[in-house]
Every structure is written in structure tokens, then in C-alpha cells.
Amino acid sequence: MSETRTGTTPHARATDDPDAGTVPRPRPGGRSARVRAAVHRAVAELLTEGPAEHLTMPAIAARAGVHPTTVYRRWGTLGELLAAVAASRFSGDLVVPDTGSLRGDLEQWTADLATDLTDPDSIAIIRAALSSGTEGGCACTTERQEQLASMLDRERSRGGAAPTVERALDALLAPVYYRALFTPAPGTPDWARSLVDTLLPRPA
Amino acid sequence: MSETRTGTTPHARATDDPDAGTVPRPRPGGRSARVRAAVHRAVAELLTEGPAEHLTMPAIAARAGVHPTTVYRRWGTLGELLAAVAASRFSGDLVVPDTGSLRGDLEQWTADLATDLTDPDSIAIIRAALSSGTEGGCACTTERQEQLASMLDRERSRGGAAPTVERALDALLAPVYYRALFTPAPGTPDWARSLVDTLLPRPA
Numbered sequence: 001m002s003e004t005r006t007g008t009t010p011h012a013r014a015t016d017d018p019d020a021g022t023v024p025r026p027r028p029g030g031r032s033a034r035v036r037a038a039v040h041r042a043v044a045e046l047l048t049e050g051p052a053e054h055l056t057m058p059a060i061a062a063r064a065g066v067h068p069t070t071v072y073r074r075w076g077t078l079g080e081l082l083a084a085v086a087a088s089r090f091s092g093d094l095v096v097p098d099t100g101s102l103r104g105d106l107e108q109w110t111a112d113l114a115t116d117l118t119d120p121d122s123i124a125i126i127r128a129a130l131s132s133g134t135e136g137g138c139a140c141t142t143e144r145q146e147q148l149a150s151m152l153d154r155e156r157s158r159g160g161a162a163p164t165v166e167r168a169l170d171a172l173l174a175p176v177y178y179r180a181l182f183t184p185a186p187g188t189p190d191w192a193r194s195l196v197d198t199l200l201p202r203p204a
Numbered sequence: 205m206s207e208t209r210t211g212t213t214p215h216a217r218a219t220d221d222p223d224a225g226t227v228p229r230p231r232p233g234g235r236s237a238r239v240r241a242a243v244h245r246a247v248a249e250l251l252t253e254g255p256a257e258h259l260t261m262p263a264i265a266a267r268a269g270v271h272p273t274t275v276y277r278r279w280g281t282l283g284e285l286l287a288a289v290a291a292s293r294f295s296g297d298l299v300v301p302d303t304g305s306l307r308g309d310l311e312q313w314t315a316d317l318a319t320d321l322t323d324p325d326s327i328a329i330i331r332a333a334l335s336s337g338t339e340g341g342c343a344c345t346t347e348r349q350e351q352l353a354s355m356l357d358r359e360r361s362r363g364g365a366a367p368t369v370e371r372a373l374d375a376l377l378a379p380v381y382y383r384a385l386f387t388p389a390p391g392t393p394d395w396a397r398s399l400v401d402t403l404l405p406r407p408a
Contacts, residue, residue: 051281051282051283051336051337052335052336053257053259053260053261053282053336055257056257057257077255078255078257079255127334127335127336127337128335130331130334130335130385130386131256131331131332131334131335132255132256132257132331133255133331134387134388137385137386137387138386138387138388140386141386141387167402169379169382170378170379170382170399170402171375171379171402173382174374174378174379174381174382174383175373175374175375175378175379177378177382177386178373178374178377178378178381178382179378181334181341182334182341182342182344182345182381183338183341183342183345184338184342195374198371198374198375198402
């Protein structure tokens with residue numbers, strides 16, 4: 001995008017960027033993206049500021065500066081909106097490592113996951129999405145499950161043995177989420193790394 | 205309380221108790237217990253009927269037939285109330301088995317736990333309690349952790365070897381809760397039983 005910095009003609013800035021204050025000629029598609037960004041941001045802000053019980057569709061619309069009807073029409077229910085925010089929040093934020101060994105990959109990924117779940121903002125959106133039902137829970141971890149599957153598949157494609165993704169979910173993902181949500185202290189990266197020993201046979 | 209049913213004096217009915225019509229002479233301790241029961245029941249009913257976002261302190265008070273001030277004064281916040289309801293709901297509902305072996309105890313207990321979490325009412329209160337913060341999460345599983353610890357301690361007192369309670373939480377409790385909350389299908393009792401193989405060495 002650095003090339004746009006040299007442009008000086010006004011039309012070059014006609015973009016659907018959420019920083020609309022500097023954009024002279026927004027297009028219709030741009031409004032949709034800006035509404036989405038404003039609503040997602042409103043959810044994040046309200047979750048930071050107070051208890052989840054204050055997170056209602058009208059409150060979100062007011063904070064985002066859009067009409068409540070817009071929010072209901074686009075997302076339907078609070079549950080669907082929170083699932084969308086969770087899916088967006090947890091999409092692409094964790095990189096699948098490539099250390100050359102399944103053990104190394106899983107140790108780094110599980111430690112990164114535990115670190116990510118020490119972030120109060122991450123936990124707040126998970127708690128809110130979970131309260132809205134199964135859909136919200138799935139939205140929080142679908143990408144995580146896909147990442148685990150990709151590391152296990154890579155090991156198999158190298159000719160190595162790998163446990164099933166279900167077993168990896170039980171051994172790695174589940175304890176990290178359980179500690180973050182149900183106990184006063186989230187797991188440490190070292191503890192998370194040690195979980196891999198319960199999944200893979202010890203190296204000879 | 206049966207003795208109070210014989211009372212017939214009108215002044216005894218001057219009370220704001222929800223069951224006031226049928227209880228002529230409530231005692232102070234009795235009123236407190238009835239308010240608690242009515243409020244707990246109101247939470248359960250509202251969770252069954254609609255999305256968690258409708259679960260507010262005023263809505264709970266209205267359903268329970270008590271003044272909102274009564275609810276705020278006694279429980280403080282929605283989070284504290286939900287933690288109390290969760291602790292009460294999950295107290296004493298699962299029996300610690302005594303099969304004569306640690307493996308047998310853990311297999312039965314984990315299968316019972318998984319079965320309990322197929323109950324939509326159980327899941328609804330866990331989701332709601334979790335949304336209110338760490339306190340709510342702890343309230344859902346504190347008794348479970350104590351039950352696990354008691355089975356492990358019993359094995360040690362028999363002279364057997366047992367894993368730490370932390371390891372048992374990671375291997376048994378965490379996957380059962382993870383599946384119930386984050387995936388579309390809760391774990392089956394057979395799957396739950398098989399988790400014990402990941403915690404204890406295989407019998408010779």
C-alpha cells in the first residue's frame with residue numbers, strides 16, 4: 001500500500017477505509033464495511049468497560065452510531081453478532097509454526113495459545129460469545145481446530161505418525177481453554193508446552 | 205414449616221413474600237429461604253425461555269415476585285447471583301463413586317460428568333455464569349475439582365499411586381467441559397470413560 005502515500009489527487013483517497021473522516025467520497029460498499037467495523041469496535045469497547053449484561057443490541061448500535069434496525073437486520077441476534085466478532089477476532093491472530101517437527105510445532109502453538117488467552121480482551125469476547133450458545137463457542141475455536149489439523153496433517157505428509165485431531169483437542173486445546181475460563185489463573189506458556197508430553201510419546 | 209399452615213390471623217399475612225397467600229405466619233429465616241428459592245428458580249426459568257441477554261437483575265426480580273432492591277442488596281451483581289445459582293446447581297448432584305479402584309472411580313465419574321453436561325439446563329447456567337467472569341466459572345467447577353481430589357487422595361491412602369489433581373483436571377474435566385461448551389456435540393459417556401486411559405498407565 002506504500003504507493004498510495006505518494007498520490008495526492010483527492011480521488012486516490014476514495015476508499016472504504018474505516019477512518020472515514022479523511023475520506024471525501026465514500027462508496028456504498030464502503031458504508032457497509034464501516035458499519036461492520038464500527039459495530040465490532042463497539043462490542044469490544046463495551047466488553048472492556050462493563051459487565052456483559054450491558055451488552056445489548058441497542059447499546060451496541062448506540063455506541064457504533066448506527067440505527068438499531070441496521071444491527072438487527074445485518075446480524076439478527078446478539079448471539080450471531082458475537083459469533084461474528086469472535087470469529088473475526090480469532091482469525092489469523094495465531095500463526096501456525098513450522099519448526100520442522102510435530103513436537104516443536106505443537107509446543108510453540110500451544111504456548112502461543114495460552115499466552116493469547118492471558119489477554120483480558122480475548123477472554124471477554126470468548127465469555128460473551130459462549131453465553132450466546134453453541135454457535136458462539138464454535139466461532140471462538142473453529143480456526144484453532146483447523147490449525148491443529150494442519151500441523152497433524154503436515155506430519156503425516158512427511159511420513160510421520162500423528163494422533164487424531166480429536167485427541168489433540170482433548171489434550172491441548174481443552175486444558176488451555178478450561179484454565180482460562182474456569183480457574184482464577186490462566187495456564188503459563190511452560191505448562192502449555194508440557195501438555196504436548198501427554199499427547200506424543202516421549203522422544204527416545 | 206407445616207406448623208405455620210395452621211395459623212389464621214390476618215396480620216400474619218402482611219408480608220412481601222411471593223408465597224404469602226398460603227403462608228400465614230412466615231418467620232424471618234423462612235422468608236429469606238423462600239426469596240432465595242424464588243430467585244434461583246426465576247434464573248433457571250429465564251435461562252430456559254430465552255437468550256441470556258434477557259437475564260437481567262430487574263427481569264429476575266420481576267419473575268421471582270420480589271423487589272429489585274431485594275435482589276441487588278442480597279447478591280450485589282448479576283455475576284454474583286449467577287455464581288451462587290451455579291454453585292447451588294452443581295453442589296451434590298454428582299456422587300463420587302467408590303468402585304474399589306481409582307480407574308473404576310474415574311471412569312464412572314467422568315462418564316457421569318459427561319452425561320450431566322448433556323442437560324441443556326446445566327449448560328445454560330454454565331454459559332450464563334461464565335459470561336459474568338472468573339467467579340462464575342469457578343462456581344461451576346469448584347466442587348468437581350474437590351471430587352477429583354478426593355478420589356485421588358483415596359487411592360493414595362490405599363497405598364496406590366495417583367496423578368496430581370492438576371493433571372487430572374487437564375485430562376478429564378477440561379475435555380468434557382470443552383466439548384460441551386465449544387463444540388456442537390457434547391462428549392458421549394464412552395468417550396469420557398476413554399479419557400482415563402490418557403491419565404493412568406494401562407493396566408498390565
